[in-house]
Amino acid sequence: xxxxxxxxxxxxxxxxxxxxxxxxxxxxxxxxxxxxxxxxxxxxxxxxxxxxxxxxxxxxxxxxxxxxxxxxxxxxxxxxxxxxxxxxxxxxxxxxxxxxxxxxxxxxxxxxxxxxxxxxxxxxxxxxxxxxxxxxxxxxxxxxxxxxxxxxxxxxxxxxxxxxxxxxxxxxxxxxxxxxxxxxxxxxxxxxxxxxxxxxxxxxxxxxxxxxxxxxxxxxxxxxxxxxxxxxxxxxxxxxxxxxxxxxxxxxxxxxxxxxxxxxxxxxxxxxxxxxxxxxxxxxxxxxxxxxxxxxxxxxxxxxxxxxxxxxxxxxxxxxxxxxxxxxxxxxxxxxxxxxxxxxxxxxxxxxxxxxxxxxxxxxxxxxxxxxxxxxxxxxxxxxxxxxxxxxxxxxxxxxxxxxxxxxxxxxxxxxxxxxxxxxxxxxxxxxxxxxxxx
Amino acid sequence: xxxxxxxxxxxxxxxxxxxxxxxxxxxxxxxxxxxxxxxxxxxxxxxxxxxxxxxxxxxxxxxxxxxxxxxxxxxxxxxxxxxxxxxxxxxxxxxxxxxxxxxxxxxxxxxxxxxxxxxxxxxxxxxxxxxxxxx
Ligand code: SF4
Numbered sequence: 001x002x003x004x005x006x007x008x009x010x011x012x013x014x015x016x017x018x019x020x021x022x023x024x025x026x027x028x029x030x031x032x033x034x035x036x037x038x039x040x041x042x043x044x045x046x047x048x049x050x051x052x053x054x055x056x057x058x059x060x061x062x063x064x065x066x067x068x069x070x071x072x073x074x075x076x077x078x079x080x081x082x083x084x085x086x087x088x089x090x091x092x093x094x095x096x097x098x099x100x101x102x103x104x105x106x107x108x109x110x111x112x113x114x115x116x117x118x119x120x121x122x123x124x125x126x127x128x129x130x131x132x133x134x135x136x137x138x139x140x141x142x143x144x145x146x147x148x149x150x151x152x153x154x155x156x157x158x159x160x161x162x163x164x165x166x167x168x169x170x171x172x173x174x175x176x177x178x179x180x181x182x183x184x185x186x187x188x189x190x191x192x193x194x195x196x197x198x199x200x201x202x203x204x205x206x207x208x209x210x211x212x213x214x215x216x217x218x219x220x221x222x223x224x225x226x227x228x229x230x231x232x233x234x235x236x237x238x239x240x241x242x243x244x245x246x247x248x249x250x251x252x253x254x255x256x257x258x259x260x261x262x263x264x265x266x267x268x269x270x271x272x273x274x275x276x277x278x279x280x281x282x283x284x285x286x287x288x289x290x291x292x293x294x295x296x297x298x299x300x301x302x303x304x305x306x307x308x309x310x311x312x313x314x315x316x317x318x319x320x321x322x323x324x325x326x327x328x329x330x331x332x333x334x335x336x337x338x339x340x341x342x343x344x345x346x347x348x349x350x351x352x353x354x355x356x357x358x359x360x361x362x363x364x365x366x367x368x369x370x371x372x373x374x375x376x377x378x379x380x381x382x383x384x385x386x387x388x389x390x391x392x393x394x395x396x397x398x399x400x401x402x403x404x405x406x407x408x409x410x411x412x413x414x415x416x417x418x419x420x421x422x423x424x425x426x427x428x429x430x431x432x433x434x435x436x437x438x439x
Numbered sequence: 440x441x442x443x444x445x446x447x448x449x450x451x452x453x454x455x456x457x458x459x460x461x462x463x464x465x466x467x468x469x470x471x472x473x474x475x476x477x478x479x480x481x482x483x484x485x486x487x488x489x490x491x492x493x494x495x496x497x498x499x500x501x502x503x504x505x506x507x508x509x510x511x512x513x514x515x516x517x518x519x520x521x522x523x524x525x526x527x528x529x530x531x532x533x534x535x536x537x538x539x540x541x542x543x544x545x546x547x548x549x550x551x552x553x554x555x556x557x558x559x560x561x562x563x564x565x566x567x568x569x570x571x572x573x574x
Contacts, residue, residue, distance in 0.1 A: 012461065039454060043461035050463065064572040124539045156512075159454040191449070192520070193513035208447055208518055209545045258451065262543040266536065293452070313539060330539025352464060352525045352561070355533035355541045356501060356568045363569035375464040376525050376565045 001026045009408040010041040011095065011391025014292035014401035015140075015161045015168075017041065028413050031392075038162035047373070048392055048412060054374060055415045057385045066384070071419055071427070074368075074385050078344070079431035081366045085342035087317050088113040091120075091331050092348030092370075094294035097396020097408070100421035101303045104346065107429050110436060112317040114340065116331045117300035118348050119312045125261040126290045127301065127311050128326055129270035136277050138253065138287040139402045140167075145174030146285075149249035151187040153273065154211060154259015155291040158195035161401075164291075169255065170199055176250075185245060189214070190259060202242065207233040212265045215272040218243055222279050247283040257291040292401035294348065295391075299399035335361040343367040343381075347390070347421065351376030370424065387421050388414035396422070442487050443551045446478070446519040448498070449544040450527040453511075460524075464561050473524035474558045476550070477510035482519070488552050495553040496521070498530035498546055503564070504556045519548070525564045 008020040021035040022045060030049050034042040057074035058066035069077075082088055090113045093101050108115045119127055143150070150169050157164040165171060173180040188200035191208040206214050210232030217231035221243040227236040246252055254277055260269040273288060280286035292298045301311035308314045310324035313331070317323075327333055331350070334340050335358035343362050351359055352375060363380040370385045371378055378384035388394045393414035399405050414420070419427070459469030476496055483490060486507075494507045503526050514520060521527040523543070532542045563573045 012457070040457040040461055043458045047461050047463070120539045121541065121543075128538065156451065159457070160452045162454060191515070191518065192510075195512060197512075205515075208449060258543065261540060262450075263545045264542075266538045266540050326539040327535060327537025330535065332533055332541050333535055333537075333539060336533050349464070351565055352460075352528070353523060354528060355531040356529045356565075357533040359528070359565060360569050363571065373463065376562060379562050380565060380569055380571065 002032055005409065005411050007409070008411055009391060009398070009406055010037050010044065011295055011389070011398070011408065012041050012044045013161050013295060014298060015164050016295070016398060016400040016406055017163050017167065018406060020045075022411050024412050031412055040162060045392060045411070048389060053372075053415065054384065054386045055418055057383060060382045071385070071424070074383055075424070075427045075431050077383055078368045078385070079428050079435055081342050081368065082107065082111045082113070082344065082428070083432055083435045085111070085340075085366070087340045088342040088344055089116065089331055089334055089340040090114065090344045090346070091116045091350055092346040093117045093300040094297040095347035095390060096296065096421045097390050097398060098296070098299045098303050098405075099396050100390070100425055101300055102307075103422060103425040103429055105303070105307055107425065107432055108316050109319075110432055112319055113344070114313070114315045114317060114329055114334065115304060116313045116329070117304070118294050118297050118353070119301060120331045121353060122258070122293055122297065123261055123290045124312060124326065124330065125266040126256075126270045128267035129274060132267070133271055133274050135274055136281065136287055137289050137402070139404055140400065142251075142287075143253050144168045144172050144177070146176050146251040147253050148177065148184050149187075149246050149252035150184055151189065151252070151254045152196050152200065153189045153254055153256045154263075155255055155257025156190070156194045156196045157255070157291065158199065160257065160293055161291060165196070165199060169253075185249070187242065204234055204238065204242070209263050211260055211263060212269050212272055215269070215276055219272070219276050219279055222247070222276070222283075246280060249284055252280060252284060252286040254286075254288040255291050256288065257293075289402060296398035298401055298403060299397065299405070302399050302403065302405075332358045341365060345377050345381070346370040349375040349377045351378075351380055370421065385424060386418065387424055388418050390421060394420040441551050442485070443549050444482060444486050445547055445549050446482060446517055448496075448530070448546055448548040449518065449520050450523050450531060451520060451544070453522045456522040456524060469524070469561060473522045473561070474505050474526050475508045475521065476505045477514060477520040478507050478550075479514050479516040479518070480509060481516045483507060486550060486552060493553045493556055493558060494550050495556065496530060497549045498532065500532050501529045501568070503529040504553050504558050506558060519550070525561050529564060529568060
């Protein structure tokens with residue numbers, strides 16, 4: 001007999017869909033089918049039972065091959081590396097639980113590490129802007145129930161957050177949005193005609209890299225000032241027209257993504273998008289939200305912020321106080337300047353997602369990667385420690401992109417004898433204590 | 440003489456990249472989704488290549504061979520796209536302008552046909568750069 005687990009939380013993207021239904025075998029070991037998740041979410045669950053999964057730690061040998069080692073050996077090697085290094089980059093955290101983060105941060109405090117999460121190459125720019133100018137935001141529930149003007153700026157949820165549009169932002173009917181899509185006007189601003197643009201009522205094609213100028217033009221138009229004929233390739237008539245439509249709405253929201261954070265201007269692009277949101281509040285209710293991509297990256301920011309005051313790139317190497325300075329304590333900069341002497345990756349794959357110069361730098365240092373699966377980081381590491389998948393094989397707390405914490409569920413058992421992130425980090429923490437006590 | 444063209448590069452997520460990633464970074468799905476460059480057909484014509492031809496893409500920091508394909512999501516001529524992943528990151532400039540954020544979108548690349556050059560696998564792309572032995 002199989003059984004169905006309901007209301008499962010998907011552990012892939014920042015939308016954290018909480019209505020997934022999973023059929024599991026009666027011995028709790030195998031996922032048979034996945035309902036309600038998008039293609040990526042379904043693949044994530046199915047990945048647990050793919051053949052060839054690594055179930056024990058692997059240590060790289062001098063000839064480049066990997067040899068299986070016990071968890072105890074892996075814990076010992078990791079603790080020694082952390083204790084011996086002067087400055088360790090402890091990067092990742094986005095696919096693990098807040099509980100695991102808190103144990104990890106305890107280790108970082110003891111060994112004087114630098115804790116950074118994947119916001120550093122994603123919404124880091126947004127966090128800088130939010131620190132500078134604040135953020136008028138809301139929850140996704142409010143968007144579903146109230147929003148009648150929705151702008152997707154430099155983000156492509158059709159590909160990156162596939163169910164965002166059907167659960168919250170375009171299609172659903174809510175308390176004050178009983179007509180669903182019909183009652184909403186959707187805008188998409190992008191340099192490409194994306195699949196999200198296809199779902200929008202209005203596509204505004206901005207020249208790549210001219211988002212700041214266009215946002216500035218929207219602000220100018222909102223104040224009734226004069227515009228040049230075109231801004232970033234968009235005719236001024238269009239800008240005036242859209243601004244009037246936005247003013248006429250009851251509840252507006254701007255969702256923005258990597259199109260703003262990755263292009264020239266970085267945090268300044270977000271700054272001005274927030275300033276536009278503030279301006280629009282003179283006319284109607286307006287909000288802005290970052291489309292956080294990697295599952296619990298928001299949670300890592302939350303835990304770091306309430307423990308140390310900063311949401312990413314937290315340098316604990318001074319022991320008595322936490323420091324944060326983008327460009328200095330951010331992972332990519334630390335690596336290209338060779339300012340760390342060991343790397344500890346957990347629940348994220350910098351090997352695939354960092355520019356190559358920083359990956360090369362990482363490969364030259366003692367490196368451990370904690371991840372359920374083989375990826376580019378595990379293959380350049382000295383040690384790969386597999387763990388149970390958070391949100392599938394073990395529960396834990398995660399934050400949705402609108403900063404709502406959600407307790408995730410365990411669906412199936414992890415492979416026999418496999419540790420969870422919390423168990424593994426607790427063991428490393430204890431071993432670090434022993435080694436430091438003996439020093 | 441082989442032709443060369445200069446385009447503006449953006450690296451973005453795609454649903455195929457997401458599915459491929461979850462199917463496994465060593466899977467064929469991931470390889471098919473990410474070891475490509477999307478270009479406008481007009482730019483392919485300028486370069487004198489057919490679609491599905493291998494090309495060498497070079498930036499200020501490195502170069503990589505990927506397959507030129509027609510865009511799924513329309514690009515304007517002059518703009519090109521490699522989905523995020525190890526292939527794209529071989530050419531992404533790491534300089535962050537003190538923001539911590541490298542330049543993933545909006546940098547110049549030079550493209551030339553590389554019909555007979557092979558495309559490296561996801562792991563080999565990284566190992567090759569790190570000077571680690573490739574199987
Ligand atoms: S939209 Fe995101 S959270 Fe929802 S099922 Fe898809 S990958 Fe999972």
